[in-house]
Amino acid sequence: MSAKRINTRKHTKRKHAKVPGEMPSREDILAFVADNPGRAGKREIARHFGIIGGARIHLKKMLKDLSEEGLLEKRNKRMIRPGDLPPVFVANLIARDRDGELLGTPADWDDEAGDPPKILILTGKTKATQPGVGDRALIRLSEADAGPEAEHAARVIKVLEKRQGAILGILRKRDGERPPYLEPIDRKQRELDVDAREMKDAEDGDLVSVQVTRSGRYGHPLASVVERFGSMNSEKAVSEIALQSHGIPHVFPNAVEDQAESAQPVDSLGKREDWRQIPLITIDPPDAKDHDDAVYAEPDADPDNDGGVVVYVAIADVAHYVTPGSPMDREAHLRGNSVYFPDRVIPMLPERISNQLCSLREKEDKPAMAVRMVFDKTGRKKTHTFHRVLMRSAAKLSYLQAQKAIDGTPDDKTGTLLEGVLKPLWAAYGILKKGRDAREPLELDLPERKIKLKPDGTVDQVYVPERLDAHKLIEEFMIQANVAAAETLEKKKTSLLYRVHDASTPEKLESLKDFLSTINMKLPSSGGLRPAVFNGILAKVKDTPQAHLVNEVVLRSQAQAEYTPANIGHFGLNLRRYAHFTSPIRRYADLIVHRGLISALGLGNDGLPEGIEAKLEMIGAEISAAERRAMLAERDTIDRLIALWMSDQVGATFRGRIAGVVKSGLFVRLEDSGADGFVPASTIGLDYYRYDEGSHALVGDKTGETYQLGDQVEVRLVEAAPFAGALTFELDSPGRIAGKQIRKGAPKTRRGPPRGGSQPARSSGKPKASRTRNSRKRP
The missing domain is CATH 2.40.50.140 (Nucleic acid-binding proteins)
Incomplete structure (x- = not known):
């Protein structure tokens, strides 16, 4: 698009002279073209102004003069003012705005006309029209609000070209003068010759990413090495394959890193409640660096709740550091969650935030969102309240360390905590377990595999870790805190993302019923199925040769959990309402719930942003997809490591x-x-x-x-x-x-x-x- 004059403002409709037989002025024609960009041809102009007969010759000359003077351009038999956009055109999608929406610019733009106008890209819900940064798309201008960062809004008609990113593969060298080549990880891709002058010191057998740069001899594509990841025998190279093949963002933009570095620790109480005297502790894997949650429990002193307990759960106050619309918030939304590999974590938030400022580290004052829950002796929750606090973790323990102390072999650290902290925690878990047993969630027994690495990053062993009561304690405390968050936001009529798990589909249940009939077991054919029905089946085969088989088939009959603002309950946990609140360092859904609680309870001015309600459905779909992407990447990495081993x-x-x-x-x-x-x-x-x-x-x-x-x-x-x-x-x-x-x-x-x-x-x-x-x- 060439231009001598640019007009990117929206036009207001104007009245034009329409006296039949009277020639319009130059200004009238320019105004009409401005109001109808890309739609005003000679025929449309003549019809609008009532120009007929020989007067059309004068109109043709007037349009020619305006074109020669650079006031109009002719494109596809239509007149357009230089700098105006046609109703339909091709755009390059270049970035996202502060709300995560796509921005584009015209693909055909004359640089002499100045900077191209920014266009807000309105995408549909169908997968076929979901473009991304770097794509080219055919778009149609829209009357919708373009927002503060764009001059126009447009809707995607069709994605014309998806971004050609770097290609991942194994570098292979040939004998003689033949160039090295890339063996792509994606078997759908063809082998590529690699420019020997653009190797980045890569050796034979190294994992590299390449970009096709030009045509080589006989027109064959020739690629240059963009990055070398090292030998394929290392775990880093294997997890890199998962990152690249699943498109997982893993490099923080400079703006995100700058915001993280400029963040300051909370060093004063302010309006927060002081919980630093409560001996909350963290219980995590031994190598954990980001501690989301801390727990404490004590007998309830209320005489009306004999045998009851009070449970405290404190969660890292990520909302204090990650504010809506900020660079860190946009990146966290894009990532959706942290991704865990055997040797490293791809965090949702920069390390300064996830591992330092937010992490509930031992003996350090940290801001937290906390919930105090009161249970009766049957494990039924009586009341709960949320608080914004300043806390200090009394100790950092591993699951095994805490379990050993309870089992009678405490170490120097747990020995001092055994009577005052650990035993009350286990006593509270015993009471909460009564409530869990009465609720009867789905109890599948499927061991998980873990990989232990050698110092060089290769596999040492694959093992199935023991499931401890310490794991179950933390799990149940977190479930109850999540339920409390959902209940509070519902009561306050505040928008939230639920964690939902639908019941099995009729088709899956029919398949399960067919299978059970082959081992002389039955699934009820009528009435609503609850988790207890499945638990009854699993109990019948426990400790039999068929136990593993039945657990697998029951698992495959279940739906997949997801995030949505529409509540349908959580089938697997057998809960009417459930949200994720307890892991905001590594899950974006939890951060939204934190902001909801801040808004609903008046705990600060960093709660939910304006207009979030209309976006929650899309956000839920996006972070659910990111969760599935992370699971696939983690699983693929384990598969590759084991195959290498x-x-x-x-x-x-x-x-x-x-x-x-x-x-x-x-x-x-x-x-x-x-x-x-x-x-x-x-x-x-x-x-x-x-x-x-x-x-x-x-x-x-x-x-x-x-x-x-x-x-x-x-x-x-x-x-x-x-x-x-x-x-x-x-x-x-x-x-x-x-x-x-x-x-x-x-x-x-x-x-x-x-x-x-x-x-x-x-x-x-x-x-x-x-x-x-x-x-x-x-x-």
């Missing part, structure tokens, strides 16, 4: 259990390490196997030999693909003879990637990983 054990035999069954084969989880791998159906014996969806099994046509979800098997490792995080096994043990014939008409097993099924296979053969939960995460 086992790559030198090809040919070895292992005991495992069938963790998934699909038409194309079996997923097997090894007993010792929890590693997952895939057994292609084409490698199973000489029979022809059919997939029985109801019983989660492959059944041989002739022999009836059956491999069912949960069966123990022996497998031999035939391939380890660390980049894909995939292990391929062959069965070394026979199946069992099915006690029940496969249903007539069940689909035959194919020898290629499946097209459907209740548990889709990954075409790469990548194993279905177990659902891993970081022990730092609260419900």
